Each structure stands twice: as structure tokens, then as C-alpha cells.
Amino acid sequence: xxxxxxxxxxxxxxxxxxxxxxxxxxxxxxxxxxxxxxxxxxxxxxxxxxxxxxxxxxxxxxxxxxxxxxxxxxxxxxxxxxxxxxxxxxxxxxxxxxxxxxxxxxxxxxxxxxxxxxxxxxxxxxxxxxxxxxxxxxxxxxxxxxxxxxxxxxxxxxxxxxxxxxxxxxxxxxxxxxxxxxxxxxxxxxxxxxxxxxxxxxxxxxxxxxxxxxxxxxxxxxxxxxxxxxxxxxx
Numbered sequence: 001x002x003x004x005x006x007x008x009x010x011x012x013x014x015x016x017x018x019x020x021x022x023x024x025x026x027x028x029x030x031x032x033x034x035x036x037x038x039x040x041x042x043x044x045x046x047x048x049x050x051x052x053x054x055x056x057x058x059x060x061x062x063x064x065x066x067x068x069x070x071x072x073x074x075x076x077x078x079x080x081x082x083x084x085x086x087x088x089x090x091x092x093x094x095x096x097x098x099x100x101x102x103x104x105x106x107x108x109x110x111x112x113x114x115x116x117x118x119x120x121x122x123x124x125x126x127x128x129x130x131x132x133x134x135x136x137x138x139x140x141x142x143x144x145x146x147x148x149x150x151x152x153x154x155x156x157x158x159x160x161x162x163x164x165x166x167x168x169x170x171x172x173x174x175x176x177x178x179x180x181x182x183x184x185x186x187x188x189x190x191x192x193x194x195x196x197x198x199x200x201x202x203x204x205x206x207x208x209x210x211x212x213x214x215x216x217x218x219x220x221x222x223x224x225x226x227x228x229x230x231x232x233x234x235x
Contacts, residue, residue, distance in 0.1 A: 011113045
């Protein structure tokens, strides 16, 4: 992302430099043409001055020859100047065409950079929106984690309380089992004693019944003997 912005700034600076220096070759050519024009003008002035000087000091025939030579020199100089000017103008057109092509290329590069910059700005805005959404979601998750941690602490406290209560109940249950075992043993012992007493009472009753039956049998025997004695006496 940072590299793209640096490329965009660099292309903008290059475009500015090219725009500011686009006419530098033209100015250089015109400066050279101006210098050449000044030199040719000075040479023409020298030739004209020489022609005028030669015409005043010589004869008429010589003046005419001198004028003809001066005109020939002027024509040759002008033709040479014209050829050089055409050559310079052709080069100037070439330079101007190259500059135009470079300007178009830089304009296209600048437009592409601007489009990339616009796309990157849109992407940056989208990423900022996503980052904001993620930050909001992260805050929500942090709050949820805090709530879960709070609930976990509460549940751990409840679990510790329940474990303590369970250990107490297990202790009570153990004590109750011990007490129940002792009570059951005492109940069994009391029932055994009660059964023994009942068995002894039953044995005593059986023995009493037996003695009673024996006593009743003895009395009946005595009664029969008395009746027989009575019968004997009666006889």
C-alpha cells in the first residue's frame, strides 16, 4: 500500500518536471537560432560594410564587380542560413513530436496512477470499514468472554459449595450408616433376647401343662381306687 502511494507521488513529480522542462529543447534551439542569426547579421553587416568601402575607393567597373561578389556572398549566406534553419526546424519538429509522445505517455501513466490511487483509496476505505467492523466484533467477543469468565467464576463457586455440601452429606450418610448398623445390631440382639424369653416361657408352660396333666391323672387314679373300695365295702 505504501509503495503504491510512493509510486503515485513519484509519477506526479515526474509529470511536473516534464511539464516544466518540456519546452527546454525548444528554447535551446531558438537560442541557438538567435545566436546564428546574430552571427549571420554581423557577417552580413561586415560584408555590406566591405562592399561600401570597396565601392567608394575604386573605379566604377571594380565597384560593379564588388557589388556582384557581395550579392553572391549574401545569396550564398542566405541559402546556407535557410538550409540550416530548415534543418533546425525539422529537428525542432522531431523534438516536439518526441515531447508530445512523452507527454502522452506520462499523461497515460499519470491517469493509470490516478486510477490505481482511486482504486487503492476505495480499497483502503473498504479495509478501514472491515477493520472497524472487526474491532467492533472483537469488542463484542471480549465482552462475551468477560461475561463467560464471570459465569465461570460463579459456577466454580457453586461447584465448590456443592462439593462441600456433598462431602458433608457423604459424612452424614456414613454416620447414618454407622448408626443404622448399631441400631440394627441392638434390635437384633433385643429380638434374640425376646425370642429366648418366649422360648423359655413356652418351655415353662409346657412343663406346667405336663405337671398338671400328671397331677390330674393321679387324682383320677385315686378316685377309681376309692370307688372300688366303696364297692367292696358295699359287698
